Amino acid sequence: MAEIAFRGVNKIYPNGFQAVHRLDLSIADGEFLVMVGPSGCGKSTTLRMLAGLETISSGDLLIAGQRVNDLHPRARNIAMVFQSYALYPHKTVQGNIEFPLRMAKLPAAEVKTRALEVARMLELEPLLQRKPGLLSGGQRQRVAMARALVRDPVAFLMDEPLSNLDAKLRVQMRAEIAALQRRTGTTTVYVTHDQVEAMTMGDRVAVFKDGRLQQVDTPQQLFERPVNTFVAGFIGSPSMNLIAARMEPAGGGPGLTVAGERIALGRERETRFDLTADEAEGVACIGLRPEDVVDPQLVEEDRRLHGRVALTELLGREQMVYLDLRDGTRLVARLHADRRLKAGDEIAVGIDPARLYLFQADGRALAYR
Amino acid sequence: MRRVVVYMLLVIFAMLCLVPIAWLVASAFKANADFHVYPVVPPVERLTLANFTSLFTQMPFLRFMMNSFFVAGATVILQLFFSSLGGFALAKYDFAGKKAVMGVMLATMMIPGPVLLAPMYELIYHMGLIDSHLGLIVPGMVNVFGMFLFRQSMLSVPDEMLQAARIDGCNEFQIFWHVVMPVSRPIVGAFCLIAFMGTWNSFLWPQIILQSSDRFTLPIGLNQMIGVYEADYGAMMAGTLLAVLPVVVLFFLLQKEFIAGLTKGAVKG
Numbered sequence: 001m002a003e004i005a006f007r008g009v010n011k012i013y014p015n016g017f018q019a020v021h022r023l024d025l026s027i028a029d030g031e032f033l034v035m036v037g038p039s040g041c042g043k044s045t046t047l048r049m050l051a052g053l054e055t056i057s058s059g060d061l062l063i064a065g066q067r068v069n070d071l072h073p074r075a076r077n078i079a080m081v082f083q084s085y086a087l088y089p090h091k092t093v094q095g096n097i098e099f100p101l102r103m104a105k106l107p108a109a110e111v112k113t114r115a116l117e118v119a120r121m122l123e124l125e126p127l128l129q130r131k132p133g134l135l136s137g138g139q140r141q142r143v144a145m146a147r148a149l150v151r152d153p154v155a156f157l158m159d160e161p162l163s164n165l166d167a168k169l170r171v172q173m174r175a176e177i178a179a180l181q182r183r184t185g186t187t188t189v190y191v192t193h194d195q196v197e198a199m200t201m202g203d204r205v206a207v208f209k210d211g212r213l214q215q216v217d218t219p220q221q222l223f224e225r226p227v228n229t230f231v232a233g234f235i236g237s238p239s240m241n242l243i244a245a246r247m248e249p250a251g252g253g254p255g256l257t258v259a260g261e262r263i264a265l266g267r268e269r270e271t272r273f274d275l276t277a278d279e280a281e282g283v284a285c286i287g288l289r290p291e292d293v294v295d296p297q298l299v300e301e302d303r304r305l306h307g308r309v310a311l312t313e314l315l316g317r318e319q320m321v322y323l324d325l326r327d328g329t330r331l332v333a334r335l336h337a338d339r340r341l342k343a344g345d346e347i348a349v350g351i352d353p354a355r356l357y358l359f360q361a362d363g364r365a366l367a368y369r
Numbered sequence: 370m371r372r373v374v375v376y377m378l379l380v381i382f383a384m385l386c387l388v389p390i391a392w393l394v395a396s397a398f399k400a401n402a403d404f405h406v407y408p409v410v411p412p413v414e415r416l417t418l419a420n421f422t423s424l425f426t427q428m429p430f431l432r433f434m435m436n437s438f439f440v441a442g443a444t445v446i447l448q449l450f451f452s453s454l455g456g457f458a459l460a461k462y463d464f465a466g467k468k469a470v471m472g473v474m475l476a477t478m479m480i481p482g483p484v485l486l487a488p489m490y491e492l493i494y495h496m497g498l499i500d501s502h503l504g505l506i507v508p509g510m511v512n513v514f515g516m517f518l519f520r521q522s523m524l525s526v527p528d529e530m531l532q533a534a535r536i537d538g539c540n541e542f543q544i545f546w547h548v549v550m551p552v553s554r555p556i557v558g559a560f561c562l563i564a565f566m567g568t569w570n571s572f573l574w575p576q577i578i579l580q581s582s583d584r585f586t587l588p589i590g591l592n593q594m595i596g597v598y599e600a601d602y603g604a605m606m607a608g609t610l611l612a613v614l615p616v617v618v619l620f621f622l623l624q625k626e627f628i629a630g631l632t633k634g635a636v637k638g
Binding site: 051052053072073078079080082084088091104151 | 527529530532533534535537539543547548551554
């Protein structure tokens with residue numbers, strides 16, 4: 001087990017495309033770090049640099065304090081689970097699990113004991129003599145996990161290991177992997193494009209976009225204190241509404257103009273931002289999560305937005321309401337299903353300043369209090 | 370109706386292909402005196418095994434056969450090793466000048482073999498390999514066609530599998546040996562058969578290189594029979610029959626993989 005550190009790491013491909021920009025990221029010993037972001041954001045490239053499958057253009061990669069930039073993958077003692085599982089089709093399940101140990105030239109008896117131990121842990125015992133071609137997706141996934149686990153590596157790397165599974169299995173495996181990681185205590189770096197996976201599994205989550213690390217924090221912090229509009233919009237499902245706005249005094253205190261309507265903000269200094277700071281003048285955008293849209297009856301009149309219902313989606317106890325505000329801006333609200341709404345209805349929704357996020361023109365969040 | 374016609378045509382074609390073989394088998398059991406009397410099959414009581422006995426008693430047929438097995442075996446093993454390794458490199462690694470190398474390789478396939486006989490002879494002469502089995506094996510060690518065959522097949526081996534092996538502790542050769550080769554089994558079977566037939570039946574080059582009769586391979590040995598033993602056609606046919614057998618046996622052994630391999634190279638990659 002070991003600590004991993006990226007120090008100013010860049011990845012530039014021969015065609016000039018820069019996949020990773022000056023990455024600084026430390027992963028603590030035993031930590032479960034999830035790297036998340038849309039496709040092409042550099043998260044997989046980062047993982048592959050860590051594995052040694054991609055060269056590092058500049059900067060340093062340290063594992064347990066040792067610079068490993070130029071080390072062959074096999075010298076790094078890391079284990080990896082691939083999206084396609086990458087099992088050896090000509091070997092049985094047992095052969096697959098034993099392979100890394102055989103390559104390490106361990107004594108045959110130990111190879112066998114360790115493989116059986118891991119197979120038992122992952123409930124693969126009945127399948128040991130089968131070839132991967134005869135296994136279901138979930139079983140293959142388990143074999144890939146077993147092959148990684150059997151080695152006692154310094155770190156596990158997982159590249160979207162669940163994306164080929166059906167929804168139900170994915171949820172199940174998600175919990176299993178997280179539990180397994182806690183049990184083994186091995187440093188784990190997990191790549192996914194699914195923010196739900198990221199939020200549920202990681203001790204910390206690193207959000208990437210366009211090859212740049214946007215924010216790395218606990219899931220809770222990412223959700224509550226996103227540093228910019230990208231993280232705000234990416235984390236949380238359904239996505240946060242991001243609506244153009246500007247600061248204007250309203251009702252004697254600080255206020256916002258949103259979609260042509262005034263929202264009074266800070267009579268009780270109740271927002272999570274320091275609105276006295278100079279940069280508060282630069283607010284260009286508000287963020288509002290659909291579930292934070294409140295009943296208009298619960299707020300004062302100067303904290304309401306009005307619009308026309310464009311579409312509703314019933315989710316059972318709740319409904320997603322797509323609202324066109326007065327200036328045509330789209331707002332998505334998650335409201336109680338009791339409120340009977342249909343397309344064309346003119347309604348008001350309440351805004352709770354405490355739940356608002358404020359962003360500047362360059363997308364950065366205002367300083368949190 | 371259409372079906373019947375198709376089958377009839379197939380049967381006729383099969384017969385056409387089988388006639389020379391049937392003729393060969395029949396001739397191998399004919400006495401020399403009957404060769405021009407009974408063009409095809411003589412009466413059963415006139416059939417004889419004398420051709421086979423004379424084959425083994427009056428000439429070093431066994432020696433020829435062993436020579437052929439040695440040369441073909443060694444060539445196939447070396448060709449398999451170098452062609453698959455070359456194909457692996459071309460399929461799975463990027464290196465400077467790769468396209469140029471492949472272009473040159475392809476170009477060598479377009480040069481007719483006989484054009485190369487003289488320079489090749491000179492080369493082998495200077496290497497001191499005239500009249501030796503090495504003189505047959507060395508020029509056959511690398512097979513461009515084989516490299517392309519393996520390249521085509523190995524293109525379909527997923528990169529992630531190679532990367533998994535790399536992380537599991539393999540060096541690059543171990544990846545080739547433990548992962549890529551076992552997965553390429555069908556093409557290995559097909560290639561072995563093609564390479565074996567090519568070397569086993571090879572006539573012109575051994576004829577040029579070999580001088581001592583104790584080093585002759587089968588085709589050269591059989592050819593020799595025409596002059597020395599006043600065209601002992603019976604023995605020659607018996608020898609030919611025995612020479613064809615290993616190829617047939619090998620084909621049946623590798624048949625499944627051979628056919629899978631040929632189509633694999635065609636549709637993938």
